[in-house]
Amino acid sequence: MRALAQGLDERASWDRYLRLEGEHADLRTVRRTIAWIRDEFAAAAKREHKPGTARLILLDPDRFASAPALPSLAEFAAAQGLEDFSEAEQIEAYEAAYPAGGGGGRGGARPSRRARVIDHQLQALRWLEGLVVQDPRPSDGVAAWLNPSLAARLERAGVPTLAALVDRINGIGARWWVGVPGVGELKAARILDWLQANEQVLGLRVGLHVARPRAQLTRAALAAVMPAATAIRPYEKFLLPAELNGSAGRYRAPRERCLLLAANDHEAVGAWLASKWHSAAEGDLSSTQRSYRKEAERLLLWAILERKRALSSLSMEDATAYRSFLADPPPGWCGPRHHQRWSPMWRPLEGPLTPTALRQSLIILRSLFAFLMSQGYVMGNPFAAVTLPPSLQRPLGASRTLSFAQWDRIDALLQAHVDTEPGRRLRRGMRWLYATGLRLAEITRARCQDLEQVVYETADGSMATGWLLSVVGKGGRSRQVPVSIELVDELGDELARHGFERQVGAVGNQGIHVLARFDSERERPAPWSASGLYQAIKAFLARAADGLEGVDAQQLRKASTHWLRHSHGSHALQGRAAQAPVPIHVVQNNLGHASIGTTSMYLTTERESRLATMRRFWSEAKLTS
Template sequence: MSSLLVDDCERYKHFLVAPTPEFRGPRTVKTSKRWRPFAEEPMGTGSQKQAVLILRGMFDWLVKVRYLAGNPWTAVKDPVVIVQAEHMQVDRALSRNSWDTVVDVLTLRAAEPDNQQDRVALAAILLMGDSGLRRAEAASARQDKLKASRHASGVWMLTVLGKRNKIRKVPVSGRTIDALRAHWRDRGLDFDSTPADLPLLAPLVVPGTSAAQARHRDHGANGYRANSLYDLIAGALDRVQAHVAEHTSQEAPLLTPEALVQLKHTSPHAFRHTFGTLAVEDDMPIVVVQDVLGHASAATTSIYVKTKEKRIAEAAELYYERRRSSVGNEAVKKT
């Protein structure tokens, strides 16, 4: 690193735009032989800038402790980042019908005795879609932080540690509790016994890697990692799509072709957006949605209102077009 020049830093900055194939790979744990430092999809400009900032900060520290005489990254300009007014991709939120279909199909599959993976996936998806949790928050949620509400029947409250190390309380639905109970039975545990410092979600099938075996040696004391939860949910959504394809018909499709395409590209974070969108549609106060989602600013939560306005505008456009066509037809008949 002491030999690094500004030109080297510039070349690395350009490398971040399109890393060569040997540096890219699928998202997986670092202990896997398939792990690579970069994902297969291109890195966004925001991530490129973050990488440069991290390297510059690291070299600043090395200069301060007198390991290096100077910091070449000081002369390197940050990658240009185009800032979007609405940076959250709330358009990935599922429609009400798609969300209900996902839950209904997984509930049906979870009723089969051998479908343990569907039961834990259903619990995880409901934690995100009914409570607005981030994937990492669902993975780290603990059972002793979940209690029945004293203020409303059928509602539980879960204390979670979210972004910026902020603690908040989120509501948990009765159907989520039922799904958690079923998952805990699969783990050989009684969900309704004395609250325990155990993860709400824990893998029932542990990979054969030494790291995974060591992490889950205590039989459920450690829950899912966020990336493992991603894989669990992705697999469950694949099974939902297969079920829909098998049981749908042109006369009564479970999902439209457009909804199926969206579901194929749905990530776990989309369920958090689904909660925000549907909560606003059902007239949950914005301040409450903000508290549940843990947004630092009400302006962030207001994006879900704008999403609703977009749908209203699109529906109104179709309505007005039909009205214009109707009026035009009447005029033709009179002439």
């Protein structure tokens, strides 16, 4: 660094001081290393509370011009024709010509700004060299080790320490820097270089998954990111301490009466989850299992980490305390929903549960302990006596339903949407969701062979052709949902466009999903994932909101895939002007509700319509003037 400060070429300084025998480094590596060293020195100065020195060490002296070279006294005398004058007279004339010269050949010119910067930098380097060497620690602030401006950007993005920085990198992966304003790919690479160079002394490791885009990582690679531990971890990564694993739980039933092979509470919860319906076709947990697992893992984590008790040792008082915990969880237990289960940034809660969510949670936990009791694992149910929050019987989707006008706007935008494969797929997905009322998981699982063409008799006695989609929904219940001919024809057009048979039900189309990704390079198109469809619809609705103001804009920005399902139920039961409402039993089948009472909760009318109807009733009953 002293050589660089004094003007030695960066490649030459690298070859002289840093190059290893037989090594070749390109100029980008050289410059990145120099930038890294400058950052180290600047951060060290900041640790010593010398921000001015930190700024100085980052300055490039070449930004400042050198002072012009002055002639020697002899050269000046020859140029001015003063050779025959005395030396004293020559010096007098020289000082008059160069007042800053300070004595000509004897004193030299006043140093340039560049020379002064170099001198100060050399002094700073000598001071830094004398500092006691320190190793970074996970709890150190990022400002103590990284480039000051870079550290400030990280701090503003909520990354105050080195441990938080590594957690963020490991938790997001390859493009972890996207959410940090002012940090791009090159700055992110410098940060990674520093962390990897200090990996051993820090005791913090950046995972191998960070080097590859998320789409290229296998499940096994993601599973390896976060080790199992007795800490805030998902159910599958949570280790029970031996003294709290439930093998000697306070309320365990006699072993000879237990119908479970589970040796501890973790395995008992696993047996309960396995007893719930599972979609063998997809190999993933069903939505029911995910909901049940979420509640069980929250309780298991809380019991061990907060209450210091085994799950099978929980009393009614513990259950009441847990209800209070869910209503006001500590910040360390909460995080955004989008952090996936493999990520170190995953948290079991987003924040306090609403009364409705809290009621659902307690009902599920009652179910868990009822199962454990029925199998002879525990003797009682600590949640049986816990008071549930009152059930607020609001209409289904009351605040999550699009108006007819809002849907018409969305449909018009879909009609004008870009004519690309992803654009047509998005249009297909949104129209199918609204037209059928299917759940997100149901539409993404639907395949061509699930569609059946049928002939039926219309109300006027004529024969017509239609389509039914076979769906396996919640609880493994099967149903057939009507699909419009236009939607099926649109799917047929897309199949033909990509070299498949236009007839949707053709043998060659078996295994192709209704929302297949025809843009992939695979011989058979891959299915569009539920998360991919969800994110695409959210992005489209956000763009649709940009041209609106007020409530409409707010509604569209909040809307999601499930809003389309709610809108189907509400719009079908209401009916449009000059259009008869759809019978409730048909809507019940479309939505896959086990009870018609659930579907009836969509039976809402607009406020003005309700008031006008009741006004007529009161008038006829002579209750109004």
